[in-house]
Amino acid sequence: MAAKRSPLSGTSPRESRGPGHKALLGVQLVGASALAGAIVAGIALPAVGGVGLSAKAAANDFNNLPGDLVVPTLSQASTIYDANGGVIATVYSRDRTSVLLSQIAPVMQNALVDIEDHRFYQHGAIDLQGTLRALLKDSSSGGVSQGGSTLTQQYVKNVFIEEAGDSAAGVAEATRQTAGRKIQELKYAIELEQKLSKQQILDNYLNITYFGGGAYGVEAAAELYFSKHASQLTLPEAALLAGLVQSPSAYDPVQNPASALTRRNEVLDAMASYGSISTAQAVQAKAQPLGLKVTTPKTGCIAAKAGDEFFCNYVEHVLLDDPAFGATSEARQALFDQGGLKIHTTLNPQDQAAEEQAMQNHIYSSDKAVAVSSMVQPGSGQILAMAQSRPFGTGTNQTEINYNVDAMHGGGEGFQTGSVFKAVTAATALSQGIPLSYPINSPASADYPAMTDCDGVVHPAVPGDQNDTTVPYGNIDMVKAMADSVNTYFVPLEAQAGLCNVVHMAQSLGLGNQGMMNAAGTGLEPLAQAQSLTLGVNDLTPLQIANAYASFAANGTYCSPTAITQVVDASGKSLTVPSGNCHQVLTPAVAQQVNTLLHSVVSDQGTGASVAIPYSDAGKTGTTNSEAQAWFAGYTTQVSDATVVTNPNYPLNSLNGVDIGGHSYDPAYGYETAGPIWHDAMIAAMSGQPNTALGFAPGPKN
Template identity: 30%
Template sequence: MSDQLNTRQARRQAQKKKQNSNNKGKSKKQLIKKIAIATAIAIAVAIIATGITVFAIISNAPELDEEQLMLTQGALMYDQNDEFVSQLESSERRMNVSISDVPSVVQDAFIAVEDIRFRDHFGIDIRRLFGAVAANITDGFGAEGASTITQQLVKNLFLENDKLMSRKIQEQYLAIKLEQQYSKDQILEMYLNQIYLGSGVYGIELASQRYFNKTVEELSLADAALLAGIPRRPSFYDPTVNPEAAESRRNLVLSLMVQHGKITEEEAAEAEAISIEEQLDVTEREAYAYEAFYNLVLNELEEIDGITSSDIYNSGLKVYTTLDTDAQEHVETVLQTSEYIQNYPDNEDFQAAITLLDTETGQIKAVGSGREDSGQQRGFNYATEAKRQIGSTAKPLLDYGPAIEYLQWSTGHMITDEPHSYSDGTEINNFDGTFQGRMSMRRALAASRNVPAVKALQEVGTDRAKEFGEQLGMSIDTMHESYGLGAIPLSTKDLAGAYAAFGNNGTYTQPYSVRKVEFPDGRVLEFEPESQMAMSDYTAYMVTDMLKTAVTDGTGGTANISGLPMAGKTGTTNFDRDTREQYNIPANAAPDIWFAGYTTKYTAAVWTGFNQHSENNYFPSQDSSRQIAQQIFKAVVEEVSSTIETPDFTMPNSVVRVGVERSTGYYQVILRQVVRLFMNYLYVVMSRLEYQKNLSTLNLLAI
C-alpha cells in the first residue's frame, strides 16, 4: 500500500514539474514575442519618423535654379563705412568652355582626385558613402566627406557650407535630381566652369590662361594635374603663392591617375620631372580697385568656417571690411610712385610692404602688398604672406618687454655693453663692431645695441620670453636666443599686431579685415576677434616711453613726425656667411630693413627688401636706401593722422616717473618738466610695485 502511495505521489510531482516547465516555456516564448513585436514597432516608428524627417528636409531643399547653374556673381566688398567699393566680376574672372573642348586628360585629372566613379554613380557614390560613414562613426559626423562632383556642384551653388545632417541629405537629394535632369558631360562642364582655382580666377579656361598662358585645349598632363589639385585649398595650393605645396599636390594627382589607370607610370614620372617654375607662364590680369586689400580679405574669408570658395566667387556674397579707402589710396601712392619717396632703388627686385592698423581695435585699415614694377608675379602679398626675419624690432617684444613684465626692470636699469656670447658660446656683435660700456636699458634700446638686448633675454629666460611673445600673436615653436635679435620671421601684419598692443595699454587684438559677411539668403556672420591682456599696463607704457626715445634720440629719427606723439623701432637683418660668399656681398650689407611704430590711433609695420638673393640685392652700409622703411612709415602715418586728434600715451597709475642723478644713479621723485631744467638729472619710469619695494633704499635728492 505504501509503495502504491509513493508511486502516485511521484507521478503527481512529475506531472507538476512538467506542467511548470511547460508554463515557463510558454512564458519565455510570450516574452520573446512581445520583445519582437515591440522592436518591430520601434523600428517601424523609427523608419516612419526618419521618413517624415527626411521628407521635411527634402521639402525645404532649394530648387535647382538653371540660371544659377550657368551664371555666377562675385563677392561685393564694402569699406569701413559700409560703402560699396569693389566687386569680383564673374565676367572678368570666368570664361565658360564647352566640355567638348576640354581634353580627356583634364577631365581624367579632376575625376581621379575628386570623384573616380563619377561616370558610374547616380549622383551619390555608395561605396564612398559607406567609407565616410565608418569614419564619421569613429571620429564624429563630418570627419570625412563622401561628396561626388555632382554633390560638390549643388552644395557650392545652392546650400550652406555646414556639416549638419540636414544639409547633407539635401545635398544628396539635389545631386540625384541634378543627375536626372542633366547628362554627365553637362554636369562636369558646369563643375569645371565654376570651380575656384586660386589667384582670383575660377573655371579651367581662365585658370589655363592665368597660370600657363594657354587655352584649356593646349594643357599638358602636368598642367591638368596642377589645376586639378588646387580646388581642395585654393589659396594654399595656388602655384604663384605656394609653389612647393602646389607641386606636391600635383604629384599626388598624377599618382592617383596612375592608380586608376588613366595614365602610365612613365607618363606620370615625365610630368613630375617638370618643376613648377618651368611649368608656369603666369599672365597679368586687370587689377581690381583696392586689389591689395581685396586679396587680403579673400585669404581671410577662405579661413572662415562656413564660407566656401564658391560663396566668395559665385554667390554674390556681401563682405563688410575694415578698409579705409583714403588710407589705402595713399599707401598705393607712396609705394608705387616717387611722390613721397625719391630714393627707391633702381632695382626690379626691390620690394616694400606695409600694414596699417587701428591701434585700439586691430582693424586693418590699409595694406601695401608690394611694388608693381618688380619682377615678382602680382597677386603675392608681401604685407601678409611674406615672413622675413624682423631684426631689432624684436627687442621690445622678446627682450625688454619681458624684462619689465617679469623682472620689474625700470627704464633706467643699467646693462653693460661688452663682449658677450649666446649660451652656446657664439659671440654677439653690435652693428658697428664696438662696445659702449655701461648704459641704461632706455639708451640700449634707442641705440639698438645687441649685447644688452641678449643679456636682458638671458636674464628673463627663454621660456618667459616665449610666453610674452605668444601673448602678442607670435608663433614660436622653440624659443632661441637669436630670436631676441630678430632671427624670428614675421609678416608686417604680424609685427603691426604685436606693436599695437604696446599702444593699447597692453591689450592684444589679432589684426583682421572682415567685419561682417552677408549671404544672399539673409544669413549674417559677424566677426570681431577677442582681445586679451598680453602684458601689464605698466609694461606697455614703459616700452612705449623707451620707444618714444628711439624716434626722438635714436635709430628711428627719420620716422619721427613733428608734433605727433609716437613710438617706434628700427630693424635690420644680416646675411649668413654662406650667402655673402656665394653672391660676394659686403660684410655690413643687409637683406631686410624694417620699421614698426605706433600712435594712440594708428600702428604700422614696414618691411623693405628684395624678392631674391643676388649680387646686387642688398642694402649697402650707410646707404640712404636704409631709411626707406622709416620714410614710408612717416609718409603714411603723417597723412592718416593729419585730420584727427592724436592724444599722447597716458601714464597709468601703475607707473612712477623718477629722476636719476647721472653721477650716482640715485633716484629722485621729480616731474618730467623739471628734469629738463637740470642737466645733471635724467628721468626713468618704473613700475609702482618696484618703486615701493625699493623706496626705503633710494637716496632721495632735493633739487
C-alpha cells in the same frame, strides 16, 4: 492651330488661360507619372535594364524613383567693400547676377521658348509628341539623343550641372545621356511642374543656364555680349542669346561670328513661324549685324581697385580659411562658391592711399628691392591698409604673393625682423619687474650667455654678440640701449628675463612662424628659440609686427588682426564674422614703459630721429645681418604701421648698393630705407586726426 502671340509682346495667349484650362492642366499633371511610366514601359530601350527598370516593370518602378528635386540657390558674384562702402572688387566662382523674370525683356523670353521648346506653355512636364518621336528614334538607333527634352527637363539638367560646380567629373555625369538619366530627369520635371508655375520655371531657367564666355544667366550674358541689362535686349540681341543655349562654344559670337549669325537667324525664323514676331520683323532683324559690344567682367582680386588687390586677396583667404565661415574647408568653399555675399571690410581708403603714395615717393616697382607695409588700428586689430611697391599681377615687376601676410593667407614665410623684435624682449623684462633703469655693461662685442629654452634644452654660451660700432657703451640703462639699438645690452637682458618667457611674450603678441597649420589649428608655429631671438632672427610678417606694436599703443590690449566687419549672404542674413578677441596681454603700466622706450628711438638722440612725425609717436628700426632686410615699425594712438624693404627673391642678398627709388645705401639701415616710407604714410594717415598723447612712463633718473 497654335494660339499666336502679339509680336514682341510681354504676354502670350499661350500663357494666359482661363480657369477651365487650369483644371485641364491639373488633370494632365496628375496623370503625368502614369503617362511617363507607360512611355518607359512601351518603348524597348536597351539601356533601361542598366538602371533597374525592365520594360515590364518600368511603369511601376518609375513611380518609385525620387522626385523631390532640391532647387539650388544659384551661385552669384560677391562684392567686397572698403570701410567707407566703396567697392574694392567683385569676386565669384561663376559670373551670374540673378534677376526676376520681370527684369528680362519679353522678347528674350519668347526667343528662348520658341527655339528650345515652342510648346512649353501647352504641355506639362512631358511633350508627348517630342518625347515619343525622340524615344522611337533612340530605340531604332540604339543611342540616346537630346531630342524631346522640354524646358523643364533642360532646367533639371542645369540644376545637376550647377550642383557639380567646377568638378569636371560632376559636370560629365550631369550631362551624360543615358536612358536612366533621362527617365530620372523626367520624374523630377513632373514634380517641378506640379510645384512651380511656367513663369517660375522659365525664370529659373533663364538665370541658371550657361551662355558661354563665362556668363551664367541671361543678365550676365547681356552684360557680357551687349553691355546692357537683360531688360534692354532688342529682338536680334535676344535671338542671338537664345541661340547660344544649345551650344555656347559652337555659336560663340566672339570666336565664331559666322556660326553665331546663322544660329541667330534660325531663332528669328522660328519666332516668325510660331507667331512671336512677324515675317517682316524677322527679315529686318536678320539684316542687322551681330552688334556685339563686349564688356569683359572686371572681377576677382586681379581687377580690384588699384592698390587694393593684396588686401582683397587676404579677405578671400580669410573667408576660405577661418572657421567662423564654416566648420570645414568644404563648407567655407561652398559659401564662397555660392556667392551673393556683401563683404564689408576694415580697409580705410585714406590710409591705403597714404601707404601707396609713400611707396611711390621712395621706391620704384621695377626695383629689385620691394617695400611692404601694413597698417593696423590699435585697440581693435582692424587692418587699415596693406600695400606693396611691386604691383599685384603676373607680369614683369609684379607678384601675386602678398608679402604682408603668411602663407596661409596668400603670402610667404615673412622676413627676419632685426632689432624690431627688441621691443618684445623689453616687454618681457618689464613685465617681470626689471626697471627701465636696469644697468648692463654693454661692450662692443660679447658672448651669447647660456640660456634655457621652453623645452628645457640648455644652450651654452657662445661668441658672436656684437654691435655695429666698435666703441663700447659701458653701463647703460634700457632707455639708452633701445634708443641706440644696442645688441650687447638686449642679449643679456633676454637671458635675465628668460628665453622661454620672451617666447611666450612674443606668442601672446601674435608673433610666431606662420605658414603651416599646427596641431592646435592656429597656424602659429613655435618660434626658433635661439639665443639671438631678441635680435630678430625669426621670419615674421609686416602684419604681425604692426599688430604686435598696436598692443603697446593700446595700453597692452592685444587684438587679433581683422579684415572683415560684416558679411551679408544672398538671403540678406548677416553671418558671424571673426572677432578681434581683444584681451590684455600687458598691464597698462608695462605698455607705457614700452612706449617710453620706443619713443626714445624717434627722439632727437635715437636711431629713428630722422623719421619722427609731429605727433605723439614711438617706433623702432630693424636691420638684419648684411642688411638683407630693413624695417621700421611705429605707431600713434590711432595707427600702427610696420614697413620692411627687402629683396624677396633673394632674401639673403644685401640691400647695400641696391637701387631703391633712385638711391643706394651702404649700409642700408632701416631708418634710411623703410623709415622714410613709414614717415610719409603715417603723416598722411594721421592727417585730420587729433594728436592724442601716448601713455608714457617716467624715464630713469640720470
